[in-house]
Amino acid sequence: xxxxxxxxxxxxxxxxxxxxxxxxxxxxxxxxxxxxxxxxxxxxxxxxxxxxxxxxxxxxxxxxxxxxxxxxxxxxxxxxxxxxxxxxxxxxxxxxxxxxxxxxxxxxxxxxxxxxxxxxxxxxxxxxxxxxxxxxxxxxxxxxxxxxxxxxxxxxxxxxxxxxxxxxxxxxxxxxxxxxxxxxxxxxxxxxxxxxxxxxxxxxxxxxxxxxxxxxxxxxxxxxxxxxxxxxxxxxxxxxxxxxxxxxxxxxxxxxxx
Ligand SMILES: Nc1ncnc2c1ncn2[C@@H]1O[C@H](COP(=O)(O)OP(=O)(O)OP(=O)(O)O)[C@@H](O)[C@H]1O
Numbered sequence: 001x002x003x004x005x006x007x008x009x010x011x012x013x014x015x016x017x018x019x020x021x022x023x024x025x026x027x028x029x030x031x032x033x034x035x036x037x038x039x040x041x042x043x044x045x046x047x048x049x050x051x052x053x054x055x056x057x058x059x060x061x062x063x064x065x066x067x068x069x070x071x072x073x074x075x076x077x078x079x080x081x082x083x084x085x086x087x088x089x090x091x092x093x094x095x096x097x098x099x100x101x102x103x104x105x106x107x108x109x110x111x112x113x114x115x116x117x118x119x120x121x122x123x124x125x126x127x128x129x130x131x132x133x134x135x136x137x138x139x140x141x142x143x144x145x146x147x148x149x150x151x152x153x154x155x156x157x158x159x160x161x162x163x164x165x166x167x168x169x170x171x172x173x174x175x176x177x178x179x180x181x182x183x184x185x186x187x188x189x190x191x192x193x194x195x196x197x198x199x200x201x202x203x204x205x206x207x208x209x210x211x212x213x214x215x216x217x218x219x220x221x222x223x224x225x226x227x228x229x230x231x232x233x234x235x236x237x238x239x240x241x242x243x244x245x246x247x248x249x250x251x252x253x254x255x256x257x258x
Contacts, residue, residue: 009028013214024060040235
């Protein structure tokens, strides 16, 4: 359906054993935006991303991908539109870094569409984007946690999705690679949803959605949403926003409430 947003949630809920893990989330992504999803542990961020990816069907409401209910799309159709890098992402051992990234091209291949130069280019560009081209021949099993994380992101990049879903993509990365990945993601010509714990990273998003007990309790521009009052209420900490001394993104100073 032309003109439909790449992703729309309409009262999307997921109830398991009588408990709403995600409750009544409505959301319409804007083209090219980077949406940060934050919230305390167990607030439903991963469940929501898995629902967006069509891996967990909503028990109420709907998730629409490019205008179509995600539950009615085939896996390959979904994979041609979105890539998910989940927290628990793993890859079979005994394959090389390049092999792992090549898996990203799978949704585009078929009996009438064999591997070609375009696929090689996509894989090379993805390896370069995350700074892993020199490790392309390395065995996956020998990589560090952060290197694996970068390869997962490269695989998602090679998939050439319109929508990229990243569940805490920076949690294994050193500070240089955290900032590189966020910058890379913000520059990609895709719409991105990124579950985060670091509020400094959330400030780099176009919009932020705050979750609490499965509900979306705030959605908007980061500085409008991440106020000391909201942070105190949701995370039970005192937060002050401080200007960056060199003009960068502002900084939070946190203190546990007494
Ligand atoms: N299959 C399941 N059955 C029962 N409860 C579940 C199931 N999957 C998740 N939960 C619960 O749902 C809640 C939301 O989990 P989810 O992983 O979505 O939270 P999260 O915000 O991503 O948490 P974190 O920040 O710790 O990664 C948690 O309380 C979790 O224990």
